[in-house]
Amino acid sequence: MTIKKHVTLGLSALALSISMQSMAAEDPIKVGILHSLSGTMAISESTLKDTMLMLIEKQNEAGGVLGRQLEPVVVDPASNWPLFAEKARELLEKEDVDVIFGNWTSVSRKSVLPVVEELNGLLFYPVQYEGEESSENVFYTGAAPNQQAIPAVDYLMNQIGVERWVLAGTDYVYPRTTNKILETYLKDHGVAADDIMINYTPFGHSNWQSIVADIKQFGSEGKKTAVVSTINGDANVPFYRELGNQGIEASDIPVVAFSVGEQELSGIDTGPLVGHLAAWNYFMSVDADANYDFIDAWVDYSGNEEAVTNDPMEAHYIGFNMWVEAVRKAGTPEVDAVKDAIIGVSVPNLTGGYATMMPNHHITKPVLIGEIQDNGQFSVVWETPSTVAGDAWSDFLPGSKDLISDWRKPLACGNYNVVSRSCGGAAEVAAE
Amino acid sequence: MSISRSLTSLLLLCLLVLAPMAQAQSTDSEATALLQALADSSYAQKKDVIAEIAGSGDERARGWLEAFANGKLSRIEDSGQFVIVLSNRGRNWTVADALSGESLGEVSRRDLDSIRINNALRNELDGILSVIDLTVANPDTRLAAARDLRGEVDAPLAERIDGLLQTEDNSDVRAALTKALAIYQVEQGDVAAVAILDGSLNARARVALNGAAQSDDPELAAAAAQALKNIETKLKINSAAETLYFGLSLGSVLVLAAIGLAITFGVMGVINMAHGELIMLGAYTTWGMQQLLPGQPGLALILSIPAGFLVAALAGIAIERSVIQHLKGRPLETLLATFGVSLILQQLVRTVISPLNRTVITPEWMSGSLMVNEALSLTLNRLYVIGFALVVFAGLMLIMRKTRLGLEVRAVTQNRAMARSMGIKATRVDILTFGLGSGVAGLAGVALSQITNVGPNLGQSYIIDSFMVVVFGGVGNLWGTLVAGLSLGTINQVLEPWAGAVLAKIVVLVFIILFIQKRPRGLFPQKGRAAEG
Numbered sequence: 001m002t003i004k005k006h007v008t009l010g011l012s013a014l015a016l017s018i019s020m021q022s023m024a025a026e027d028p029i030k031v032g033i034l035h036s037l038s039g040t041m042a043i044s045e046s047t048l049k050d051t052m053l054m055l056i057e058k059q060n061e062a063g064g065v066l067g068r069q070l071e072p073v074v075v076d077p078a079s080n081w082p083l084f085a086e087k088a089r090e091l092l093e094k095e096d097v098d099v100i101f102g103n104w105t106s107v108s109r110k111s112v113l114p115v116v117e118e119l120n121g122l123l124f125y126p127v128q129y130e131g132e133e134s135s136e137n138v139f140y141t142g143a144a145p146n147q148q149a150i151p152a153v154d155y156l157m158n159q160i161g162v163e164r165w166v167l168a169g170t171d172y173v174y175p176r177t178t179n180k181i182l183e184t185y186l187k188d189h190g191v192a193a194d195d196i197m198i199n200y201t202p203f204g205h206s207n208w209q210s211i212v213a214d215i216k217q218f219g220s221e222g223k224k225t226a227v228v229s230t231i232n233g234d235a236n237v238p239f240y241r242e243l244g245n246q247g248i249e250a251s252d253i254p255v256v257a258f259s260v261g262e263q264e265l266s267g268i269d270t271g272p273l274v275g276h277l278a279a280w281n282y283f284m285s286v287d288a289d290a291n292y293d294f295i296d297a298w299v300d301y302s303g304n305e306e307a308v309t310n311d312p313m314e315a316h317y318i319g320f321n322m323w324v325e326a327v328r329k330a331g332t333p334e335v336d337a338v339k340d341a342i343i344g345v346s347v348p349n350l351t352g353g354y355a356t357m358m359p360n361h362h363i364t365k366p367v368l369i370g371e372i373q374d375n376g377q378f379s380v381v382w383e384t385p386s387t388v389a390g391d392a393w394s395d396f397l398p399g400s401k402d403l404i405s406d407w408r409k410p411l412a413c414g415n416y417n418v419v420s421r422s423c424g425g426a427a428e429v430a431a432e
Numbered sequence: 433m434s435i436s437r438s439l440t441s442l443l444l445l446c447l448l449v450l451a452p453m454a455q456a457q458s459t460d461s462e463a464t465a466l467l468q469a470l471a472d473s474s475y476a477q478k479k480d481v482i483a484e485i486a487g488s489g490d491e492r493a494r495g496w497l498e499a500f501a502n503g504k505l506s507r508i509e510d511s512g513q514f515v516i517v518l519s520n521r522g523r524n525w526t527v528a529d530a531l532s533g534e535s536l537g538e539v540s541r542r543d544l545d546s547i548r549i550n551n552a553l554r555n556e557l558d559g560i561l562s563v564i565d566l567t568v569a570n571p572d573t574r575l576a577a578a579r580d581l582r583g584e585v586d587a588p589l590a591e592r593i594d595g596l597l598q599t600e601d602n603s604d605v606r607a608a609l610t611k612a613l614a615i616y617q618v619e620q621g622d623v624a625a626v627a628i629l630d631g632s633l634n635a636r637a638r639v640a641l642n643g644a645a646q647s648d649d650p651e652l653a654a655a656a657a658q659a660l661k662n663i664e665t666k667l668k669i670n671s672a673a674e675t676l677y678f679g680l681s682l683g684s685v686l687v688l689a690a691i692g693l694a695i696t697f698g699v700m701g702v703i704n705m706a707h708g709e710l711i712m713l714g715a716y717t718t719w720g721m722q723q724l725l726p727g728q729p730g731l732a733l734i735l736s737i738p739a740g741f742l743v744a745a746l747a748g749i750a751i752e753r754s755v756i757q758h759l760k761g762r763p764l765e766t767l768l769a770t771f772g773v774s775l776i777l778q779q780l781v782r783t784v785i786s787p788l789n790r791t792v793i794t795p796e797w798m799s800g801s802l803m804v805n806e807a808l809s810l811t812l813n814r815l816y817v818i819g820f821a822l823v824v825f826a827g828l829m830l831i832m833r834k835t836r837l838g839l840e841v842r843a844v845t846q847n848r849a850m851a852r853s854m855g856i857k858a859t860r861v862d863i864l865t866f867g868l869g870s871g872v873a874g875l876a877g878v879a880l881s882q883i884t885n886v887g888p889n890l891g892q893s894y895i896i897d898s899f900m901v902v903v904f905g906g907v908g909n910l911w912g913t914l915v916a917g918l919s920l921g922t923i924n925q926v927l928e929p930w931a932g933a934v935l936a937k938i939v940v941l942v943f944i945i946l947f948i949q950k951r952p953r954g955l956f957p958q959k960g961r962a963a964e965g
Contacts, residue, residue: 038779040889042787160551171934201933204893206884207685209678209814210928217671222639234789234885241794241883245801245811251555269793274502275551292542295523305522371550373503375520381475381550 028064028071029333031056032091034102034112034123039079040203043234044312045104047263048126049074051313052101054301055320065327073097077108084108085115092119098333099124099323101316106130106174113138122335124323126315128258128280130177134392134405134414137335139342140362141319141355142312143281144390145181149228151367152256152279153182155382156226157189160254163223164195166215169230171200178230178258184396195223205235208242216246219253227255236264240273250275250371261310265376273372281351281365282314283378288352308376318355318363321347343408353387360405360414362390460531463490467514467530470500471507471547478553486560494564496530501557505530506544515539517546559584563592571602578608583636585616615640623652630659631666633806638663670807675925681814683921684821685883687914688876689894690901691825694913695869696748698902699845700862702756703763705770707898708891709777710870713747714740714877715886716781719790730795733878740874747777748870749863757862774891781888789887798882813882820879824872825914831868832910841865845908904944906954916955920944 033052035045056070064070073095077084084103091097092115099122103109106129116123116137128143156162165186169175179198186196197218199211219225231239236257243255249272256277262284265273284295291309294317299307326342327333346356355363364387370378393400393415402419406412413423466488470481482500485493495516499505504517506527515527515536524538549557558580565577585593593613600606610628617625618640626644629637641663644656693707717740721732751773759766798816801809832838843851844861852858877890884890901920905912920940927936951957 037787038782042782043789043887046787199932202937204885204889205933206893207682209681209811210675210925211933213671213674213678214929220635220638222642234887234889237789237885238883242811245799245813247801247809250551251558254551263788266791268791269799272799275554287545289542299523373520377520379503379546379548381548 028069029066029327030071030073030095030097032088032095032097032100032102033072033074034077034084034087034091034100035104036079037074037076040233041079041104041108044263045079047310048101048104048312048316050302051298051316052320054297055317057301058297059320059324065324065333066331081105081107081111085111088112088115088121088123089119092116092121098122098335099338101126101319103127104312105172107172109138120335122323122338124316124319126312126319128311130174131181131390131392131394132177132397132400134360134362134407136339136361136407136412136414138361139319139322139357140390140392141315141322143365143367144362144392145178145394146391147281147365147367147388148258148279149178149182150185150396151384151388152258152277152369153185153228155279155369156228156254156256159382160226161224162226162254163191164197164219164221164225165191166197166199166218166225166227167230168199168201168211168215168227170205170232170235171202172232175200175230175232179228181394181396182228188396201231201235203233203235205231206238208239212239212242212246212248215253216248219248225253227253229255229257230259231257232259234264236260237268240268240276243276244272250277256369261312262308262376262378263310265372266306266308268376270372270376271374274374276372277369277381278372278378279367279369280311280378281367282311282349283368283370283380284309285370285373285377285379286351286368288350290348290352291350294350314350318347318349322355322357322363339407340409355387356389358389359408360390360392361407362392364389462488463492463531464514467496467505467507467547468512470505471514471545475548475550475553478549479556482553482557482560486564492531492533494561497557497561499530500547500549501554501561503546503549506546508539509543509545515544517544563589566592566596571605574600574602574605575608578605578612581609581612582634583612583615583639585612590616611637618644618656621647621649621652623649623655626652626655626659631662633663633666633670635806667807670805674808675929676922677810677814679922679925680918681811681818681921682925683918684818685880686897686901686921687917688817688821688824688879689873690898690905690913690917691821691828691910692869692872692874692876693898694902694905694908694910695828695872696866697899698908698910698913699841700865700869701763701845702866703767703770704751704756704869705767705895706751706774706777706891707870707873708893708895709774710744710748710873710891711877711880711894712777712781712886712888712891713744714874715792715881715890716785716790716877717743717874718878718881719792719886722793729793730797733795733798733882736878737875740878741871742874744874744877745867745871748873749867751870752863752866756866757859774895778888778891787888789885792881792886794882817879817883820875824875825910828868828872829910837861837864837868900941900944903948904954906956906958908958909954909956912954912956 033049035049036042037046037049053072056072059065060069073091075087075091077087088100091100101124103112103125104127109125112123113135117135121137123138124141125138126141128148131144167179167182169179183196215227254277256279258279260278261280295309298309299305322342322345325345325347326338330337330341342357343359344357346354349355351366353366355365357363366387367384368380369382370380373379392405393403395401402417403415404418405414406416415424417424466485470478473481485497496505499516506515506517508515514530516530517525517527519526524540525544527539528535562577562580565573568574590613593609597606597609600609611632614625614628615637618629629641641656641660645653645660647653689711696702696704718733718736721736721739722729725732755769755773756766759769794813798813801811802815803809840856840861843856844858848858901917902913904920905916924936924940927939931939
């Protein structure tokens with residue numbers, strides 16, 4: 001429509017250049033959305049797809065980017081990890097998208113990684129993860145372990161006085177790596193090996209009776225005990241239900257979770273869980289105008305008065321706005337230009353502050369600890385005094401403590417070893 | 433409104449000036465000042481403010497503290513008015529004035545500043561509220577309060593409890609108070625108090641005894657060590673009973689999930705990979721019922737027992753008519769076709785209802801646990817599931833053994849041609865049998881909705897286990913399914929604390945594979961000529 005208007009205006013010589021621009025405006029900027037809409041992960045990922053569609057719609061209403069409209073391209077990788085790679089290839093080769101927002105599980109990201117690197121795409125990954133990765137083509141808008149796990153453990157250790165630790169997680173790469181980091185961290189802080197109990201359960205585990213009984217036993221030895229939970233997905237619902245049924249209250253043994261957000265809690269009666277903790281970079285209950293506006297928009301968009309928002313949604317909100325900002329700055333959606341332009345870009349987050357893209361492709365985030373309320377929301381009890389920059393390579397793992405990542409030229413390296421002063425090579429990063 | 437309030441507060445002020453002795457109710461301005469202090473101070477300072485509020489003697493103090501403990505005490509941002517949140521769902525919350533108790537209707541969440549509380553403060557508050565509750569008229573409240581005080585007693589409180597013990601007439605409350613006091617006394621090194629804690633299964637009592645056992649006083653240490661030893665023995669028995677209960681409860685879930693399959697697969701010989709999705713349909717029926725009857729989760733759950741049976745049975749019959757009957761005698765193709773059906777059903781639920789899990793409310797009478805003693809409590813939802821599994825099993829046995837349908841089913845499965853020549857309508861029997869097996873799967877779904885997630889993937893997590901139970905128990909034998917389910921559940925739960933959940937599952941699977949090598953027909957093989965063929 002605007003094109004036609006421009007063309008009718010096009011009488012003078014000036015009109016020629018305008019219509020040239022309008023010609024360019026004819027083809028919209030394509031934004032790929034790579035989230036599972038079926039299969040196990042649909043429970044979490046389908047919400048993120050809707051978030052992206054909402055953000056794109058809002059951006060288009062505001063005039064798009066560089067005068068061009070954004071066109072979402074949605075594909076369904078069906079919670080099937082190899083299919084993620086195929087769908088990413090389809091997005092980049094066939095659909096020719098300029099950017100991809102997607103993935104939830106680390107294994108799906110690892111599957112997509114070689115494809116985006118080979119075809120030089122852009123991927124924004126919105127979920128908290130185990131770190132130990134930095135790709136030239138991926139931007140990590142979720143939390144690295146130093147933006148979630150470590151501050152949470154610090155809080156328990158210093159504010160609550162916890163001396164015994166249960167590290168409970170689902171059996172896959174994120175919990176295993178995070179727990180390895182935490183174990184080293186705890187031992188560095190003088191916790192004896194006897195005071196750490198580690199437990200792994202399969203995906204979707206539903207029979208928590210004996211594990212919860214074990215935790216109860218472990219915590220009744222007189223030292224203050226806490227559970228650090230990296231239990232993922234819907235296994236949390238029966239876990240918390242069993243905690244409630246066996247009468248473990250937050251004042252006895254608090255559970256701090258890294259994967260339980262408002263969405264997971266919307267499936268259970270949170271009455272017995274009041275006071276258990278979660279560590280995130282965003283809570284729906286945060287008292288900030290940007291947040292209230294976002295919630296209003298989301299409720300209107302989803303048409304569900306009870307709709308909840310969560311941390312990965314905020315990560316997409318930040319990631320999307322950063323990308324828009326970088327495209328504006330670069331003047332083109334072209335991948336290489338955006339990749340350079342985005343470093344240093346700052347956009348508002350939903351908690352009343354700003355998020356900045358760091359040279360290691362991670363962003364700055366505040367860390368919040370919240371206690372579960374009886375309405376399925378969290379009340380913030382503690383937060384870091386300032387934002388924390390994401391650390392791609394953990395300082396608490398022997399293999400990675402000397403590595404840094406900096407994608408600015410001339411270093412432009414994802415795993416630079418500060419001791420040997422050499423770059424491990426991008427190929428090696430991709431191979432991980 | 434505000435004028436009348438200031439008038440009343442003025443009046444109150446006058447009263448207070450006139451009669452300083454009758455200070456039962458602090459003035460609103462004093463109360464506001466206290467709440468203001470509570471709202472604006474740091475977590476560390478809040479402790480003192482709480483004590484001040486509790487000590488103010490205001491009748492409303494308990495209400496404020498309770499609301500504060502529940503995170504329901506808020507302040508309206510613009511006016512600074514303190515309110516108690518009555519409903520905190522959605523974007524607008526219903527509130528009432530904290531001072532007058534007058535309802536203020538709905539207020540947007542944006543305009544409310546909730547007064548923050550954390551676990552440490554909540555603990556503190558619980559203690560204070562318990563102390564207040566020690567003097568109320570209701571003995572149950574007093575008992576609960578006395579129990580909450582275990583491990584929380586300090587010197588001034590010990591004196592108060594001593595005083596209360598003189599006047600307390602309820603024996604249970606007395607016992608609980610004595611114990612709470614004894615824990616404090618043992619901590620202070622009182623040998624006589626050790627005897628009171630001997631045999632107590634309370635964790636706080638054990639902590640106190642543990643401390644005493646390490647003390648320098650040899651007499652105290654010896655007494656405490658002896659008491660601890662007695663406790664350990666008791667605990668061991670309790671933990672064995674607990675493991676057995678866990679095993680039976682997991683087993684009963686397996687039995688429920690598998691018993692429908694024992695009919696369709698075991699008796700009819702149909703490999704139905706969509707069995708799990710029939711379970712899922714039963715669970716979704718429960719959810720649907722609860723949507724239809726809001727506010728009555730218990731009634732909805734009871735009604736979903738017949739409804740879940742019907743829905744799953746009809747779905748099963750539809751599958752039998754449309755797919756399975758055309759593939760009779762071709763097990764591999766049946767397997768693939770029903771696997772396809774299972775995927776279709778899953779995706780159908782995802783698109784029609786939602787890919788997200790649905791909340792099924794657990795009725796009041798099924799939540800919590802039945803406390804046998806302080807170390808052993810049986811979770812109620814599991815207890816009901818065990819009972820339900822046994823009832824379903826008994827019902828099925830009755831149908832198969834005592835009814836005409838059961839007789840015909842057995843006849844058709846043993847020798848189809850012979851049964852037909854005797855005038856039995858084999859097709860009708862097929863439909864009914866499959867419907868029965870599917871309906872039972874629906875019943876399993878109703879039960880599972882109370883202990884696991886109701887979502888599109890519900891069925892997948894149970895299909896493998898179900899086949900395992902049926903094969904282990906012996907194909908075609910209902911007793912076998914019962915024994916196999918319960919024993920697999922128990923083995924799993926005994927192994928789990930040692931080996932971890934993942935390894936326990938693997939060990940059970942390996943065990944079954946080895947067992948089937950030895951006894952290919954399972955625990956209770958069918959006998960007779962029909963079985964040999």
